[in-house]
Amino acid sequence: MKIKEITVLLGVIGIVLMMILPIPPWLLDILLVINISLALMILLVAMNTQEALQFSIFPSLLLITTLFRLSLNISTTKLILSKGEAGQVVATFGSWIANGEIAVGFIVFLILVVVQFIVITKGSERVAEVGARFTLDAMPGKQMSIDADLNAGMINEQQARERRRKVEREADFYGAMDGASKFVKGDAIASIIILLINLVGGFIIGMAMRGMSFGDALSTYSILTIGDGLVSQIPALLISTAAGLIVTRASSEGNLANDLSKQLMAYPNLLYIVAVTVTLLGLFTPIHLLTTLPMGILLVFAARKMKQNLNRKQIEDEQLEEEQQIEEVRSPESVINLLQVDPIEFEFGYGLIPLADTQQGGDLLDRIIMIRRQCALELGLVVPVIRIRDNIQLKPNEYVIKIKGNTVGGGELLLNHYLAMSPGYEDESISGIETLEPAFGLPALWIDEATKERAELSGYTVVDPPSVVATHLTELIKKHAHELIGRQETKTLIDNLKENYAVLVDELIPSVLTVGDVQKVLAKLLREKISIRDLVTIFESLADYGHFTKDPDVLTEYVRQALSRQITQQYSQQGETLRVITVGPTLEKKISDSVQQSEQGNYLAMDPMSTQTVYQKLNEQINKLLQSGQQPILLTSPNIRMYLRQVIERTMQDIPVLSYSELEPNVEIQSVGVVNL
Structure with missing residues (x-):
């Protein structure tokens, strides 16, 4: 065993022996100072952690410190009852808090006990219990999120393993904290009982066995009891506070001090309100202005300083961002970013911005979501994310649709009008701006709001501009669906199918056909507007005939014959x-x-x-x-x-x-x- 391990073992054994063996007052003083120092160190470490797992040893450390503190309580109790003393540390704390007034000392000590037991300990226990419950409830969702990221290729197997391990450690930590907080509560109760034993037992022993007067016994044992309680309660208070900080700390970019300075001091204008309020207290209440005015001036000065720092930091961040952008443009790697081509792009002139702006009532984003759902149901294709952007090079009311960087369609819209298509005969009373319906090239008219109702009564098909765009985009996606399915998209479909049909996928890929072979067949089906949603039938057919031919044209014919019911219902x-x-x-x-x-x-x-x-x-x-x-x-x-x-x-x-x-x-x-x- 290593020296560190032996030292810890001997330390725990020594804590147990302290409850049995007598300890001289000078050694007890050293151990009490060590207890206070250890509690302060734990509190500071808890304040400087960014997340709970950085101090994962805390539940075990909490138990050891609680046992150490109880051993010290037992040792001081033995010295108080047997010798009427407990060393310089206990006597100093008792004399300092009492300050010649024993009643005041008891009241202050009782207040400290109430704060420790009811506020800190009870709150930490509750927070630990709730934290453990919510952490355990969130575990399945976190595991599913990790699996989804792994299947999507966003993380590798090693990263997924590390994230799963972190989720497990979080659950173990909060569960351990929930149990360890019960020891802190028990320690607070034990301290109160030991306090009563020291006080009552000291009176009895001092007056009955040592022949002390009531006043001497009260003075001696009260001071020792208060001192003993303080040297145990102060470390307990520090460690309970540390426990509360640990279980309430969320993941952040810095420690507690950094978070306080960034978040609490992020609104300097609010300090002006506080300064005015404090100053008004001095003017309109018995509180003297000399008391509140310096605080108001200090708050105003702090607000101005904070505002200057925020402005300076904002300017520095903007300069740093500009320098980074310039550096990225100059760097050779910046050219790589230009090679990225979006699968589908929708660009429009500035006059059509209200279509995509939700604050102006635009619902284009919601319509695109419905388009993707519709294509998934009708074609079995997962449409890639559609990039929407404005383009000042286009006419104000013009839009274009691109597939892999190439324009495949476009048109012009009049936002305050409706597109009306005739039912086959013209109504001369319906007048408007002549145009062509962009999706199917049919002759149509742009009519205003006043003409809309009359056109509908005449049998015209009247649609609003967002519907025109949505229809045009849907038809272009269907027409070019075979260009949108590549090997990566095919691999995603295969992985989704494998969840329920693992035997079928394993038989076909890669022993019979590669992902590229399957992609070619799927693309040929989509090219002729045949839905690939029934992947099970498609894969069954490929598995049957893939042993005889690898020609994608021939395999497509076999698949089409297997989809005869679907094709028949599509056209009849x-x-x-x-x-x-x-x-x-x-x-x-x-x-x-x-x-x-x-x-x-x-x-x-x-x-x-x-x-x-x-x-x-x-x-x-x-x-x-x-x-x-x-x-x-x-x-x-x-x-x-x-x-x-x-x-x-x-x-x-x-x-x-x-x-x-x-x-x-x-x-x-x-x-x-x-x-x-």
Whole structure:
């Protein structure tokens, strides 16, 4: 064992022996001074800690000091009752507090006991009890927060382990403090009992055994009792105060002195109010102005000094911030920050600031939250955080939407107007500013408040500017959803799925497919507006066919067939006939013959003349359906679906291309046109 460990063990054994063995007065004086010094040291350490765990030994130290103090009480009691003395320390404290008036000394001592027992000890006990209860109740939430940060990649495994250990230590500490505070309460009660024993026993022994008069016995044993009580209660008061400070200290940037100077003195203007109040007390009450005026002047001087210091510190902080910004611009690392590209950005001119300013009634932030929820439900995609900022380079009423730094849409809004879209016929009584609806490009009018009700009665669809922006943003996110899902976003979806389907994920990744392979399949589904919310079905299909092929196009076709019920319900309502444009046999054969094989997979190599002919034939059939108000849908055989999609993808991206295997057998299909070469 080390010398430190042996010293502590011998010290605890010595404390126990003090209760049994007689101690000479000179040694007792030394031990009493050590007790006072130790209590003062504990109080100062408690004041300079930033959080409770920095003084985690305090509960055990509290028990040792309590035992030490009780041993000293027993030793002084033995000396008082046996010899009528207890050393110079006890006698000095007793004579000093009594000052020739024993009654005054007793009253002062009783006040000290009341403060110690009722105020400090009782308060510390209650705070420790509540702190332990709340710490234990908060443990599950803290553990879940640590797990969430670990899953999100914000911390590593080592940091998570350290934070879990800290949470456990906090719970252990506050639980130990709750128990240790009961010892402090018991120590206060024991001190009162020992006080009565010293006083009553001293009277009896002094008068009956030593033949002392009543006055001499009262004077001698009262002074010794008061001194003994003081040398035990003062350290107990200091340690109880330290216990209260420890359990009430929240995590902060500094110790108690720094926090007091920063927080209590952070409002110099309030000192002027205090100074005026104190001065008025001297003017309008019997308290003399000579008593209150110096305090008022001192407070005014302190307020001015504090205000000057705060202004100086603010200027220094601003200069330091400017220097740091200049240094960051000059440093080579500052270029790295410029490489960061936000997934989605919404920029607007200064005239549209009320849209995003909640103080002016703007609800754009709340609408964006709903957009993210809607995309999660409809597409199964977790939309990244949308960066909102004003841009003075735009027109006052203009806005633009960017995906990964590139503009994909925009428009102009009139905040005090409404956008009205006609139901198919024009009402000449409805007048306004002609424009195009930004999401779908439909002709519309900006109308004022007075025209709104008349337009609604005429069948116009009337929406406010925030709804126009929200609709436009939603449609652009759906259109470019495949660009927003990368490997990191795919990994997040996989981790979320693994919580409930660990066997499925472990079988597929990484033994069958990599995260990149899965990401490509998900992106291809989103590109054709197929929801990936049903990840279980998607992963089941990938696990079944991933052993045979790694081609993302082929795997996507297998997944689409597995999602046949979802695709059928997406394009056909219950009981309704699905009207489609079918691909004729000559076109199917032409596409099949144009498929070429390579080491990277199959690809379509159709000659330009045939491709142009396909465009013309498709346009004819699509225009017929659009004129009749129906949604164009192409239906073809499974083996050429993905190649036909490649043909029309650039010019007809919004036209769905389905195969017979992607539709449920019970859906009724009606061919309203055939495309042949």
